[in-house]
Amino acid sequence: MMHKLILWDIDGTLLYSGGVAGEAMRAAMTRVYGRPSDNERRAYAGKTDQQIILETFPDRSPEELLGRLDVFTATYLDILNEWAEAFRTRGRVLEGVVAVLQRLQAEGVVQSLLTGNLAPVARLKLNLMEIAGFFDFDSGAYGSDSPRRIDLAPIAAARAAQCYGRVFATTDIVVIGDTPNDIACARAAGARAVAIATGPFGVEELRAHAPDAVLPNLADTEAALAAILAD
Structure with missing residues (x-):
């Protein structure tokens, strides 16, 4: 071993x-934080989801944004589960x-x-x-x-x-x-x-x-x- x-x-x-995860993440951001990230894929690449949220809303405090991380996570999971067929088909x-x-x-x-x-x-x-x-x-x-x-x-x-x-x-x-x-x-x-x-x-x-x-x-x-x- x-x-x-x-x-x-x-x-x-x-x-x-196939872009499904990015779409789901933006939809979750809109539901939880009020608007999506407008970054294209390369800007997301290699960053953590927390970092993406913080960079998307530089006008808001990290405490406020990350204080809602559990809600964001649950929302993102719900949307990905709803879109599971698209994820499997396009991914x-x-x-x-x-x-x-x-x-x-x-x-x-x-x-x-x-x-x-x-x-x-x-x-x-x-x-x-x-x-x-x-x-x-x-x-x-x-x-x-x-x-x-x-x-x-x-x-x-x-x-x-x-x-x-x-x-x-x-x-x-x-x-x-x-x-x-x-x-x-x-x-x-x-x-x-x-x-x-x-x-x-x-x-x-x-x-x-x-x-x-x-x-x-x-x-x-x-x-x-x-x-x-x-x-």
Whole structure:
């Protein structure tokens, strides 16, 4: 069994929601805060849901905005559940993902999540795409834990240590994502950074942020495993 903690980003890395998740988030913002974010997808990329809310309403206090986070979360979940069929129809698991998840599972590593999604939203998205079974949700870190993505890797490492009764060395933690923020998050924690160019950033854009490995996608299972599991 390999003593590695693999932390996956969701949107643009594991799956693409066909725009449904963004629409649901904007609808929830409108219901709870009075208007939606007008950011286009690239502006959302790699940010936590809390950060997006704070940036959307700079004229309001963080205390007021985050004081309603539970209401926002419940509203967002309700809308996503209402739109589940559209999510399944328009969304997809990205190429090569399932094969890589299966191989990592066979290696005995811990697979969890490091995502800007609020925790229950993360679980729902993966359930809707039928890949939730690969992940230990209790060892992950989410947009509900902090507005700052850079805070999330140490949170996940601490949770995994508690779940498994052993400390994961920073060199045994791998952060996989599709944005410069994912790379920065790994770097801040001393973890390995694997960038996948299946989101809004291309291979060269990601390479400029100096990840340990960058892949165009996860279609080549062997190349993906080599990038993720390299010591």
